[in-house]
Amino acid sequence: MDRLRNFFAAQAAYEPLDHDAATDERTQILDREAPRTRPARRRRFSWLEYAVFVVLGLAMLWAWNMFLAAAPYFRVRFHTSPWALKHFQPVILSVSTVTNLACVLVFTRRQRDASYPLRIVGSLALLIVVFALLTLSTVDRGFRSSDLPVGLYFIFVMTMVFCASFATGLNQNGVFAYVSGFGRPEYTQAIMTGQAVAGVLPCIVQIISVLAVSGGKGGEEKTASKAAFYYFLAAVVVSGIALFGFLYLAKRATGSWTAILQNKKSTSEGGEDEDDALPPTTSHKSFGLLYLFQKLQWLALALYFCFMITMVFPVFTTMIESTQDPAHRSPLFDTAAFIPLAFLFWNAGDLLGRLSVLNPSLASLARFPRALFAFSLARLLFVPLYMMCNVNGQGGITPLGRSDAFYLIVVQFGFGLTNGFLGSVCMMGAGQYVTVEEKGAAGAFMSMMLVAGLATGSLLSFLFVRS
Structure with a gap:
């Protein structure tokens, strides 16, 4: 029992850092080496900020779930090509996961002078563009099946998957790094909750759609196109709400929205309580x-x-x-x-x-x-x-x-x-x-x-x- 207890307990070198003598020693080192970089204390919990991070988590995985929910529509678009019909799902999965991992690896290594707010804003803007294009591709005057060869549409979809996965990886890197600066574990949990909600909502929409058209007559392509239109349009709306929500947080952190583009650190107005000190927007050290x-x-x-x-x-x-x-x-x-x-x-x-x-x-x-x-x-x-x-x-x-x-x-x-x-x-x-x-x-x-x-x-x- 002692061996099991010793295994499951973290060793001294891997124990949580408490605000005791270890913290005091670390603070003294920071004071000597870089007095200006010593961060303020943990800010107060805010339900409004919690809600914003939920939406950011929702937008983070909404792209992936929308591609899964739109599978019936892609089946209709690829039905004339047996190869595309058989391989579009595994190709989407491979392109998405490999691109997402490569993006996260690259941006995790590029920490010095990294502007996390700029990464978040850029990723959300790219997601809005990607899903706006996908939304247009479902309408009659968009990239209709009769107007676009299956092979060209296949390339278009995979390009959109690549761009959405790149944006998601950039977003994950930026959001999880940015939220850690608040010193509130509840906000990290909010992001994880938003990700879970992004999995629940598309399933509900898909079930309702299937039950609504069950027993209907014809119109499979039109019905699938209409459902996909709302799937992708919802992704545009969610990404837009997440963008405006984050800009609200960034404005508080920097004092102005334009400061994000200038890669400035957070500032505090005189008289602000230390418990409300805002997180740094830029990493100046690389680990x-x-x-x-x-x-x-x-x-x-x-x-x-x-x-x-x-x-x-x-x-x-x-x-x-x-x-x-x-x-x-x-x-x-x-x-x-x-x-x-x-x-x-x-x-x-x-x-x-x-x-x-x-x-x-x-x-x-x-x-x-x-x-x-x-x-x-x-x-x-x-x-x-x-x-x-x-x-x-x-x-x-x-x-x-x-x-x-x-x-x-x-x-x-x-x-x-x-x-x-x-x-x-x-x-x-x-x-x-x-x-x-x-x-x-x-x-x-x-x-x-x-x-x-x-x-x-x-x-x-x-x-x-x-x-």
Whole structure:
């Protein structure tokens, strides 16, 4: 028992940095080396700022979820090309994850004199342009199927995926680095919550769309185009709201919106309470990835394996069918609606898991990083649970018999719940293990580990399917 207790407890070199003698010593060093860079104390919590970070998290993953939700529309557009119809989804997945990871890697290494607000503004502006073009491509006077060859439209879509993934990577790097400067773990949790909401809403819209047109006559291309129009238009609106919300925060941090373009640091008006001091907008020091990994190794590995293992769920979700009799079941359990219903249960669990860390006792589990790492690996046990379900209609045997409830509640909801909890507690807890001036780089580094886990899991999931 003593050995287990010693393993799961963080060692002295990896303990949270408390405001005690260690903090006083670190402050004295900062005073001697760079007195002007000593940051102010943690600012007060604001529900308005919390809401802005929720919207930023929503915009961060809205692009990815919109491409998934628009899959029926892409099927209609590519139906004349068997190759494009078969390969557009894996190509979208590969282009998205590889581009996103490469972007995060590059910008994580480029920390010196990096303007995080400028990165956030630029990424949101690019997302608005990308989804505006995609919205126009769905209207009758846009890039109609009869006017544009399938091959050219395929290139257009993949170019939009590349641009959206680049913007998402830039946004992730900027937002997670910027939020760490506030010294409020609740704001990091707000971003994670927004990401989870971005997974729930498209599923709901997709289910409603399927049920609304079930049993209708003809008009498949027109119906798919109309649905895609609203999907992409919603992405434009969400990105626009996130942009204006962030400009509000940046204006408070710099005193003016134009200061963002001038790469200025935050300023404080005379008489402002230190607890309301605003975060720096620019990183003037660079910290190596190996240095950050040594400080955050167990949390970083827990986050990486958490999201790597998580990527197995989309593979099974598209293969598992309802166990109910097709002749007597509700349209909700038909394949077209059952798949988004399964995604909804997973994303609902993910959302609840991210909200759960608002409980201080759960958030404090970041003090046990090795235990979180072990819990992350333990999620592999969900793989055999998925294989018990009705994969490709073969009808596996579950502890509850042939049951959709076991699949939706125990497997999907449970897998999402553990993902949301682990992801949030690792991201929130990273700031406890670094100094104040390292928090921006640490936030960007943890974001990189998250994206790396997704990219690795995406590639491994294809090997798993083929096996």
